[in-house]
Amino acid sequence: xxxxxxxxxxxxxxxxDAPDTLFARDYNxxxxxxxxxxxxxxxxxxxxxxxxREQVKHSTKKPFRQKGTGRxxxxxxxxPLWRGGGRIFPNMPDENFTHKLNKKMYRAGMxxxxxxxxxEGRLAVVDSITLEAPKTKLLxxxxxAMGLESVMVIADQVDDNLLLASRNLANVLVCExxxxxxxxxxxxxxxxxTKAAMEQLTEMLA
Numbered sequence: 001x002x003x004x005x006x007x008x009x010x011x012x013x014x015x016x017d018a019p020d021t022l023f024a025r026d027y028n029x030x031x032x033x034x035x036x037x038x039x040x041x042x043x044x045x046x047x048x049x050x051x052x053r054e055q056v057k058h059s060t061k062k063p064f065r066q067k068g069t070g071r072x073x074x075x076x077x078x079x080p081l082w083r084g085g086g087r088i089f090p091n092m093p094d095e096n097f098t099h100k101l102n103k104k105m106y107r108a109g110m111x112x113x114x115x116x117x118x119x120e121g122r123l124a125v126v127d128s129i130t131l132e133a134p135k136t137k138l139l140x141x142x143x144x145a146m147g148l149e150s151v152m153v154i155a156d157q158v159d160d161n162l163l164l165a166s167r168n169l170a171n172v173l174v175c176e177x178x179x180x181x182x183x184x185x186x187x188x189x190x191x192x193x194t195k196a197a198m199e200q201l202t203e204m205l206a
Contacts, residue, residue: 001115004124006192010146016125018118018198021206025115028108032116035109035182038099049093053078053086107205113185114201123191125198129153129174134164143172152188154180156196177201 001024004012018024058078066073074081080088117123131138139162143151150171155162158176166174173184177200185191193201 006124006126019202022111022202023115023118025111027116028112031109038101039183041097041099044097046095048091050087050090052090056086110205126192131161134161136165136168139165148190150189152191154193154197156194
């Protein structure tokens with residue numbers, strides 16, 4: 001598999017050989033969906049909570065007499081049938097949302113995503129991305145010159161200048177290969193990988 005090597009103007013100047021085990025895999029839609037859903041589920045904090053009929057603050061007094069009103073009998077207003085009453089099966093903070101995903105499945109899913117990005121022309125290689133100062137406008141101007149609006153950069157080493165310059169750009173994500181996640185790879189329109197980062201990805205996922 002060969003990937004395009006982009007210059008500072010975003011033009012393809014050459015081709016770079018990439019391992020077929022990582023960038024020429026068949027696209028498995030079901031596996032990719034499972035990997036993305038598992039990543040999102042494992043990122044949930046599970047802090048939502050609701051109250052049951054014991055926890056809501058209501059009087060335990062019988063709201064009206066048992067017979068003669070024509071209404072259904074009721075014992076207290078904390079009943080789940082009443083407005084403002086407790087929930088029957090409330091969401092609890094200790095609820096576990098994690099999905100188990102085998103390492104081989106995760107690696108295969110990431111390889112399938114990278115391969116599909118390469119086939120669609122959304123994945124390219126650059127020699128390196130460096131900045132002289134931690135200025136957001138410098139990085140924004142660099143991506144504008146390359147014709148990129150939504151881009152994910154996978155660099156072998158993210159220095160302070162690149163990190164500080166990129167964190168205030170809404171459609172830009174800069175990370176190291178170990179922090180590349182399937183959701184970001186699918187979300188951003190263009191993915192740039194440095195040569196050294198491509199070697200690290202090959203060691204991790206191939």
